[in-house]
Amino acid sequence: xxxxxxxxxxxxMAEGFAKSIIKEEIEVASxxxxxxxxxxxxxxxxxxxxxxxxxxxxNALDEFEPKDFDTVISLCGCGVNLPEAWIKRPVFADxxxxxxxxxxxxxxxxxxxxxxxxxxxxxNTVAQSVFQGVS
Numbered sequence: 001x002x003x004x005x006x007x008x009x010x011x012x013m014a015e016g017f018a019k020s021i022i023k024e025e026i027e028v029a030s031x032x033x034x035x036x037x038x039x040x041x042x043x044x045x046x047x048x049x050x051x052x053x054x055x056x057x058x059n060a061l062d063e064f065e066p067k068d069f070d071t072v073i074s075l076c077g078c079g080v081n082l083p084e085a086w087i088k089r090p091v092f093a094d095x096x097x098x099x100x101x102x103x104x105x106x107x108x109x110x111x112x113x114x115x116x117x118x119x120x121x122x123x124n125t126v127a128q129s130v131f132q133g134v135s
Contacts, residue, residue, distance in 0.1 A: 001069040003078060003086070007032030007058040009042045010075040010097050013112050016046050016053040017119040027068065031061040033078055039101070045108045049116070061086070071126060075115070091126070 002014035011030035018028045035058045046053045066072075066085040072092050079087060079094035086092075095118055100108045 001064065001072045001086070001089075002028075002030040003032065003061060003072065003074050003082065004030070004076045005033050005078050005099075006036035007034075007060070008036045008039045009100055009108075010111060010115055012038055012042055012053050012056050013046060013115040014073065014075060014119050015056065016051040017116050018123065020051050021120060021123050029059070029064060029069075030056075031059045031064055033061060033081060035060040041100070041105060041108050042112075045105065045112045048109070049112070071122070073122065093122075 002011040002018070004011040007030055011032065015028055015030035022028065037058050038053065038056050043054050043056075061082070066083075066089060070090045072082075072086050072089045074082065074092075074094040075097050076099060077094060077096040079092070097111060097114055097118075098107075100111045
């Protein structure tokens with residue numbers, strides 16, 4: 001679960017990258033402390049790197065159950081505002097990435113690239129722990 005305040009930019013970038021990297025039967029979702037709308041610039045910069053999030057919708061966190069997710073990532077420093085049940089999942093991190101809202105497309109691209117790098121690292125870390133548990 002990737003969480004941001006409004007579920008309109010960073011969390012959708014993370015969800016899109018995770019789904020494009022994992023391509024397996026692992027549930028990946030994003031939500032906001034409150035629902036909003038997916039920012040059109042977010043859709044555009046993700047399309048530039050071949051990830052289509054045009055069908056994503058903005059969802060509120062309370063539409064989901066914490067028990068359904070092992071990993072919760074806050075992308076905006078909103079971790080302090082999350083209900084305790086979300087913070088107490090087996091893996092929790094608060095990445096505190098800048099919100100590109102209202103900024104240039106170059107800033108959106110910079111944040112997109114930061115999100116991609118972090119998601120790739122997260123996927124690698126989770127995969128390593130899964131494979132270690134299997135052996």
